[in-house]
Amino acid sequence: MSLQVVVNFTVIDESADWLVVDKPAPLIVHPANRKPEPTLLGGIEHLLAYEMENGACPAIVNRLDRDTSGLVLVAKHTAAARELGMIFERREVAKEYLAIVSGWPEQDEWQCAAPILRAGEIGPSPIWVRQIVHPAGRDCRTRFLVEHRFARPEGSFSLVRCFPETGRMHQIRVHLAHAGHPIAGDKLYSGDGAEYVEWMRTGWTPDLAAKLTLPRHALHAARLRLEIAGQVFDWHAMLAADLADFMAGKAVEPTPGVVIWSRHD
Numbered sequence: 001m002s003l004q005v006v007v008n009f010t011v012i013d014e015s016a017d018w019l020v021v022d023k024p025a026p027l028i029v030h031p032a033n034r035k036p037e038p039t040l041l042g043g044i045e046h047l048l049a050y051e052m053e054n055g056a057c058p059a060i061v062n063r064l065d066r067d068t069s070g071l072v073l074v075a076k077h078t079a080a081a082r083e084l085g086m087i088f089e090r091r092e093v094a095k096e097y098l099a100i101v102s103g104w105p106e107q108d109e110w111q112c113a114a115p116i117l118r119a120g121e122i123g124p125s126p127i128w129v130r131q132i133v134h135p136a137g138r139d140c141r142t143r144f145l146v147e148h149r150f151a152r153p154e155g156s157f158s159l160v161r162c163f164p165e166t167g168r169m170h171q172i173r174v175h176l177a178h179a180g181h182p183i184a185g186d187k188l189y190s191g192d193g194a195e196y197v198e199w200m201r202t203g204w205t206p207d208l209a210a211k212l213t214l215p216r217h218a219l220h221a222a223r224l225r226l227e228i229a230g231q232v233f234d235w236h237a238m239l240a241a242d243l244a245d246f247m248a249g250k251a252v253e254p255t256p257g258v259v260i261w262s263r264h265d
Contacts, residue, residue, distance in 0.1 A: 009043060013235060017080040018061075018073060019044075020224070022237045025069045025216045026254075029060055044074055051076060061085060062093075062224070065170075067185070069240040070097070070221025087226055088167070094225040097162040097172055098239055100218035100246060101181040102190075104149045104156050112175040113141045116168055127193045131170045133178045141165040142175045152249055154213050157184060159247065161222075172219065184246070185214025204254045215254040218243050 009027065013020040021040065023029070029040045044058050052058070059081040061073040075081035087093060115137030119125035122134060143163040150157055158181070162172045170189070176182055177189040187196040187208075195211055202208075204215055220243060225234040238244075242252050 009040060011047070012071075012237070013233070017077065018075050018084065018228075020235050021072045021074060023064055023069055023072045023221075024240065025067045025242070028066045029063050029072065040072065048076065057081075062088060062095075062221075064221055065217075065219075067216035068219045068221060069237075069243075071224045071235055071237045072221070073224060084228070087228070091165075091167070092226060094223070095164055095221070096223035097164070098147075098220045098222045098243075099160045099162055099172060099176060100184045100214075100243055101158050101160050101176055102155065102184055103181045104158055105144075105146055105160070105179065105181055108146045109144065110179070111141065111143050112179060113139075114175060114178055116140050116171060116174050118169075127188065127196055129169070130188055130193050130196075131168070131174050133174060138168060139166060140168045140171050140175070142172055144176070144179075148247070150247060152213075152246075157247075173217065184218040185212050186217040186219075187212065188217075214242075214246060214252055216242075218246065 009024055010022045011019050012022050021044070023040055027040050028037060031039050031041070041058065041060060045052060048056050048058055056076045057078055059075045059078070061075055061081065061084045064070065064072055073084060075084050114133040115135065116131045117134050117137035119130045119132045120128060122136070142165065145161045146158050147161050148159040150159070160176070164172055173183055173186055173189045177186070182190045187199050190212060195208060199208060209215070220240050221237065222239070223234070223236050225232070227233070246252050
């Protein structure tokens with residue numbers, strides 16, 4: 001008999017037009033084309049059932065990957081989705097992420113402006129979403145700041161604060177891998193993507209655990225700062241518990257689950 005573990009997401013702020021959620025990994029944001037599974041959007045729709053009966057139509061404004069934890073902004077209705085979407089499109093949002101990377105970067109602070117594009121645009125690629133650094137890619141800029149270096153029996157690691165100045169797909173993950181310090185647990189960018197293909201075929205295995213150390217990539221959306229209707233909001237989410245455990249030297253196991261939620265009073 002398998003043990004089912006509950007995945008919890010928390011609403012940390014809310015208005016009549018939007019709410020902000022601290023999303024755990026490996027909770028997927030939108031329904032995928034694969035087998036049915038819990039989603040953040042589904043949980044939010046359940047949470048806002050009363051509002052939806054009165055015209056609410058929840059929409060995710062900033063989408064995070066399944067394995068990325070942290071802050072997600074959700075519009076409650078179409079007009080709010082349009083307004084918030086334009087704020088992000090105009091790059092009027094300050095975003096910060098925390099990443100645990102392999103190795104100890106030589107510099108405490110650096111920038112990367114390497115352009116990226118989808119690997120399949122320049123040649124055959126078995127992974128449709130995989131991005132690569134390439135001169136023909138789109139403009140892409142990220143700043144990095146090393147906050148802490150530490151070691152575990154598996155090797156050396158660093159906690160890095162990431163400041164994306166553009167919003168390209170996977171740009172933080174690609175830029176860190178390009179710098180020689182891929183994010184711990186990153187199935188797509190720790191190598192050539194073979195670990196991702198293996199994971200899709202077999203699921204999480206002891207062999208993958210030995211290669212990747214973590215069952216999900218160690219990336220966390222830690223801060224969102226933006227102005228809405230003349231008011232500045234600055235939301236923070238503490239490093240996810242599994243990543244904090246990893247930094248403390250503890251073992252981290254895969255987390256399957258279903259959706260529940262909680263609100264701050």
